[in-house]
Amino acid sequence: MSIKINVSALHHYTDGQQVVEVNGSTVGQCLDHLVKQFPSIEPGLFDKDGKLHSDVDIYVNEESAYPEELANMVKDGDELHITFLIGGG
Amino acid sequence: MFTRDELERYERQIMIKGFGEEGQEKLKRAKVFIAGAGGLGSPVAMYLVAAGVGTIRVVDHDRVELSNLNRQVLHWDEDIGKRKADSALEKLRKLNPRVELEAIAETITEANAVQLVAGFDLIVDAMDNLPTRYLLNKVAVERNIPFFHGAVYGFEGRAMTIIPGKTACLECVYRGRITPKEKFPVIGVTPAVIGCIQSTEVIKYIVGIGELLTNRLLIYDGLNLKFTELQVAKDPNCEHCSHLPVKSKQ
Numbered sequence: 001m002s003i004k005i006n007v008s009a010l011h012h013y014t015d016g017q018q019v020v021e022v023n024g025s026t027v028g029q030c031l032d033h034l035v036k037q038f039p040s041i042e043p044g045l046f047d048k049d050g051k052l053h054s055d056v057d058i059y060v061n062e063e064s065a066y067p068e069e070l071a072n073m074v075k076d077g078d079e080l081h082i083t084f085l086i087g088g089g
Numbered sequence: 090m091f092t093r094d095e096l097e098r099y100e101r102q103i104m105i106k107g108f109g110e111e112g113q114e115k116l117k118r119a120k121v122f123i124a125g126a127g128g129l130g131s132p133v134a135m136y137l138v139a140a141g142v143g144t145i146r147v148v149d150h151d152r153v154e155l156s157n158l159n160r161q162v163l164h165w166d167e168d169i170g171k172r173k174a175d176s177a178l179e180k181l182r183k184l185n186p187r188v189e190l191e192a193i194a195e196t197i198t199e200a201n202a203v204q205l206v207a208g209f210d211l212i213v214d215a216m217d218n219l220p221t222r223y224l225l226n227k228v229a230v231e232r233n234i235p236f237f238h239g240a241v242y243g244f245e246g247r248a249m250t251i252i253p254g255k256t257a258c259l260e261c262v263y264r265g266r267i268t269p270k271e272k273f274p275v276i277g278v279t280p281a282v283i284g285c286i287q288s289t290e291v292i293k294y295i296v297g298i299g300e301l302l303t304n305r306l307l308i309y310d311g312l313n314l315k316f317t318e319l320q321v322a323k324d325p326n327c328e329h330c331s332h333l334p335v336k337s338k339q
Binding site: 006008009011018054055059062063064066081083084085086087088089 | 125127128129130214215216217218219222239240241242245246247262263264266267268273275280308310312313315317318319320321322
């Protein structure tokens with residue numbers, strides 16, 4: 001299944017790609033596939049126990065995947081957004 | 090009623106369909122509280138003052154530093170070392186002497202937040218940290234005051250409008266999470282974009298036109314010049330707003 005992940009906030013780790021195509025039937029599997037393609041992205045997303053960092057938000061088709069982000073089911077054609085908490089002003 | 094000078098000053102916005110003198114009168118009667126006179130607070134205050142919001146209170150406890158000047162356009166080289174409240178007041182008064190302006194050099198805390206916003210119709214979040222944003226969100230929700238959120242980092246920004254009891258609040262979306270208190274990267278055009286979006290929302294709310302940025306988190310990506318809207322919803326377990334009776338959606 002082909003899922004698109006918008007990774008514009010992480011494009012430094014994806015050779016400048018804003019959108020990366022991945023495979024998976026859950027958000028977790030999609031992120032695993034993303035990490036497999038771009039291993040340097042992993043520390044920015046997950047802690048050492050494999051949990052998403054608290055400042056990371058995942059949206060599936062523009063709706064929040066919280067609270068069980070990684071377990072969310074996805075289907076062919078879905079789009080994920082990865083965003084980070086920001087607080088500057 | 091407006092003076093001839095006021096009618097000339099606001100002529101171009103009064104011409105907007107759905108705005109008119111009636112909209113201008115609403116702006117004149119409005120009282121807006123702006124939390125922060127920095128990167129976001131500068132454009133927010135400047136455009137609300139220019140638009141003729143009747144009463145504006147700006148609160149900022151900081152002093153102007155050289156490293157502020159790439160983005161905090163209310164403060165100039167000659168202001169380094171001055172209190173931002175004083176520097177802001179000086180410029181804003183020159184921009185539009187008809188606006189009733191007050192600038193307070195205080196830190197917004199749990200002890201004074203309610204008192205600081207008392208009597209104001211709207212609160213604009215132009216802070217530089219999340220804990221104070223949550224405090225203001227809580228006060229806004231409890232006092233039923235619309236709250237206009239904005240935040241920036243580098244070339245990225247966020248904006249969202251919160252109508253207490255009707256729409257998702259900041260706590261619904263961010264759940265009290267904070268970022269490390271550290272110097273954040275930013276280029277001045279980012280808070281300029283986000284601050285103008287916040288001001289646009291404030292003006293629309295007061296005048297009663299257009300569709301507000303509610304239940305939508307707007308993500309601005311300046312590097313790719315993209316705006317993305319993410320849907321957000323009221324959290325039934327939200328610590329700030331779940332106790333409020335649900336009103337019809339904005």
